[in-house]
Amino acid sequence: MTEKPNRSSSNHLPAGNTAESRSGSPILSAILSALMPGAGQFYAGQRYRGVAMLIAMLVITGMVFWYGNPIWYLSPIAVWLWNIWDAISLTKRGKGRTLLLPVLFSLIAAYSIGWQLIGINFSAASADRAMAVLRPMLRPDLFETRKELNQMWTYVSVPCSATETPPPARREVDGKVAFATPDCAGPGGTLIVSVSGMWPNADTIVWWETAIGDDKPLGGNENAPLIVRTDETGSLTTAIRVPSTVLIAQPDPTLMLQHKVYFDQYRPIGGFQLSTNGRYVLQGMIETVTMALMATTLAVLLAVPISFLAARNLMGGNPITFGIYVIVRTILNIVRSIESLIIAIVFVIIVGLGPFAGMLAIAVHSVAALAKLYSEVIEGIDPGPIEAIRATGANWLQVVRYGVIPQIVPPFTAFTIYRWDINVRSSTIVGFVGGGGIGWYLVQWIQINEMRAVSAAFIAIAIVVVTLDYISARVRERLV
């Protein structure tokens, strides 16, 4: 590496001019290039080629060295060999070799490293896991059949008191009778519960409601619903265990309180209705669309004045206004480059969880995007009509009203609708970081593996986004 690359400076020739490169000793240039890539090219008078060769060689070698799998050293070696061949050709023929080969070898190195960094591993895919996720998604939890509820309950006292006699665990309403024996029990104790006067031969869910309103299932290991079928007279009797957790969160566990045992029967009455998750989806979508609407409105109010500061034809006149123009443009470009999802993380910290944070985040991103689009509209204004309106003797306000506004309002409106459309899409995801809207529900359903609700949310998002996309395209067509 002792060769100084400037030894050819005495016979300096215009760089890149291959046809006129001065011939030198091919052997010397080959040795130079072998010792230091690019040195031979430099010696042959091709300075840029030589420097570019050295830099390219360093980058490729560096990348392979850093991430390297030994076999990838083929790439830098191939480029190095090509570099010697090129140096010989330059001195012999005055003409280098095609750059196609080194570019190809560099790309092979880049893609190999990309493959390794991304961790592409198709064998990691599991059909079982895919089916476990996809199968429930084929039955989106958006609608359910309309059902009628037939319900009965009775009080049960928990725990038994040493001093007090429990009230009778029996209740009679509309010909339905529910009772439990004994009248009181402690957690884990066994009760015989009975109900009569219900629908005959119907599945009945038996469940527990604690004194403070918590629902407890009674089946399985206290983790599944207990379903018992009524007989042909509409009665059932079953033994239950008082759930072990019924006294949790009760200040004094020795205090006897009234809990309830419920008997629920459902039967379809025809038609469909929104399911519970379907209602959340609907609520989330309404929140999402209005969040986008509010954010866009706020953004428009701020972007219109800012756009005038970012319009070169208005601000280019003198150095001070041009300075403002440059500063405003730079800030807009920086803000625009930050995704609203990331801005939302900041606003969630500042204003707390919920759609307000998401709205502010989307608004900030939209101000920057809209101000840039608006300012380009202003820059594209036709000065002709303004001149013509001035020539009629109109005053300044009239010139703005009849010469400027008709030119900018339609494109401003079109861009605003377009932005709203984009913002609906953004507001579906800001919920992932706590910014409210459908994403807020979606991320929680994903976490509890409620894939039927997830697919319902997907469907709702797709319908809303596609519809708005279509409407906004049609409206913009008319405006522009």
Place this chain on the structure above:
Amino acid sequence: MLRIQNLTKIYPNGTKALTDVSFNVQDGEFLVVIGLSGSGKSTLLRCINRLIEPTRGKIFWDDMDITAASPAELRRIRRQIGMVFQQFNLVKRSSVMTNVLSGRLGYTNPWLSLLGIWSAADKQRALEALERVGIADKAGNRADSLSGGQQQRVGIARALMQEPRLILADEPVASLDPVLSHSILQYLEQLNKDGKTIICSLHFLDLVHRYATRVIALKDGYKVFEGLPSEIDRVKFKEIYGEEAQEVRATTL
């Protein structure tokens, strides 16, 4: 009578567009300004209604000094000077009717006009102006849906709304198909016969011969000729347009 005295315009970048140009225009004349592109024709016309501020010189209209007018006076002067442009300068997205009505802005109540409210008389006047140029049926169309010739007629109708005493026409036919030139210039000729003074810049010499009552020629910002159109012969033509120039006739195109 319009008197222009020693009019000079130097642009901020140093370009001398006009140098010491002086001439008079009698009421009722059809004055044509000729000269190469860049010779100062457009600057001259725009100095007359001060769309461009002259650097030096005076412009008197009757006894009023246009160059010394206050902003309010200038607006009153401008509303009596109609202007027709090479590129028509219509607001493309507005309707033909709105474009024509905007010619009336110098006369209407400014606050009502800001709300877009126009008196019935103005609307009637706009329809009459459109009828006069033969496109009353296009009143509701968007301006950019019209052909070039129709757009220029809207431009003339807009100028008519000002009830102008003087019309400045800046190459009104240069953007049009040559065969349409006569139809546009005949409207201007008709207005001239109704007593309005016309100052018009033109490119084609045969149009000059046909319509002008008097001609002024500009070259590099200097007035190089003033006289009757019949006085422009081949020698004068070469003087004004340079040795390279070949005369092109609009009618032969």
